Amino acid sequence: QGRLEESGGGSVQPGGSLRLSCKSSDYTYQYACMGWFRQAPGKEREGIASMSTTGRGPISYSDSVKGRFTISGDNAKNTLYLQMNNLKIEDTAMYYCASNMRTPASDCSFVDQEEFRWWGQGTQVTVSS
16 A cells, blocks of 8 residues: 655744655655645645656646745655745645546646545644744
C-alpha cells in the first residue's frame, strides 16, 4: 500500500521560510499527480500546489501561496518538496502531501481533491511572532 511521509514543519516567525518534504515509499510517486494541501483549525482542507512527477503538465498554485511557495520533486529520491518563503500567520496549518495516480499529467491539479487517494499524516507549520 502506498505511503507518504511529510517532514520539515515547525515554528517560524512571519517572513521566515521552511521547506517541507514528502517521501514516498513506492509507486505513489512515480508517474503521479502530486499535491500539497493544508488544513487550519476550524477550516476546510485546501489545495495549495500540484505538479506531475512526469515533468509534463501544469504546475499550479492557489492564489493564497502563489509567488511565495514553490513545489518541486526529486524523482531519484521519490520525494516531493514545498519551499515556503515569506510565511504569514495565516499560513499556520497542518500540511499534507497526497498522490493521485489516476489523472493524466496534462490535467494534474490540486482542485480535484477527491482524486488524491494516498495521503500522508501531515506536518504542522506554525507562523507566529
